[in-house]
Amino acid sequence: MTGRAVSVWAVLDEADRAQWTYTPGVSVGPLVFGMSRHEAVAVMDGFVGDIAPAPRAIADTWLTRFRVPDRRPYRTAVLAFHDGTDGLFCVMVDARCGPQVILDGLRLVGRVPSEWEADFLAYALPRGIAPRYAPVTSY
Incomplete structure (x- = not known):
């Protein structure tokens, strides 16, 4: 077999990602809730x-x-759910190959989970936001 192996854990470089803003209840990048x-x-x-x-x-x-x-690889970068x-009503961004999503200066995508969690909790808890975790199944 020839060719270069692609790591399943490869993460897209920050410079290669689109940069999106998350505005809770309004939009994620160009995707506006309700559209x-x-x-x-x-x-x-x-x-x-x-x-x-x-x-x-x-x-x-x-x-x-x-x-x-x-x-x-030709991967799904963003999932959008509509009714x-x-x-x-829901946008899911792939952490490895999707756009970078920023909430009040906090990078939400493509980070080491433990570092992201510590930063997110420091952001959320003082604002009275109680994060919830749920397993993600593949779509």
């Missing part, structure tokens, strides 16, 4: 969006997988 799945695809410059019914979903829930077409009445 339709077709509006979401239209605003995601540089990404290819594949829309499909969400697996294991509640009725009328759609999942859009956004990928960067010229990046290898038929309220539009976009």
